[in-house]
Amino acid sequence: MGEDERLEKPNEKDLDEETLFVVSQTFKALSDPTRIRILNLLFEKEYAVNEIAKILGLRQSTVSHQLRFLKNLRLVKYRREKTTLYYSYDDNHVIDLLKQAIEHARHE
Incomplete structure (x- = not known):
């Protein structure tokens, strides 16, 4: 089978x-420092x-924004203890x- 033929025939896998969307979003999440x-x-x-925020030297609003992004991708989760949310990884x-x-x- 030639290269042209492989390009025309849909791959079963x-x-x-x-x-594709979830994989690209996961890599997008991992592309941000x-x-x-x-x-x-x-x-x-x-x-x-x-x-x-304190450990990483970031503003709390920055951390909250990034955690929301990660949570929407199900990469982090949280648990509530009174008024505080504690985050952990979820995947x-x-x-x-x-x-x-x-x-x-x-x-190296």
């Missing part, structure tokens, strides 16, 4: 539109927004991917 820093921090343990696959990317970047 081709990704559906929803899968602030979101990477937040996810990397949440790998250790859960944190409240103000704790994340081992994405954390594994992030850790592998960090190890790759640190590999």
Whole structure:
């Protein structure tokens, strides 16, 4: 089968539109340095927004905005304790991917 023929014939294992969208959004989430820093921090343990902001030296509004983005992608979750929300990561696959990317970047 030639290359032209492969391009014309649909691949049975081709990704559906929803899968493509979710994968692209996941990589979009991991392409932002602030979101990477937040996810990397949440790998250790859960944190409240103000704790994340203090540790990373960011404004609380910035952290809240990024957490909302990550939550919409189901990459982080939260639990409420009285008036405080504590965030943690919600997807081992994405954390594994992030850790592998960090190890790759640190590999000399």
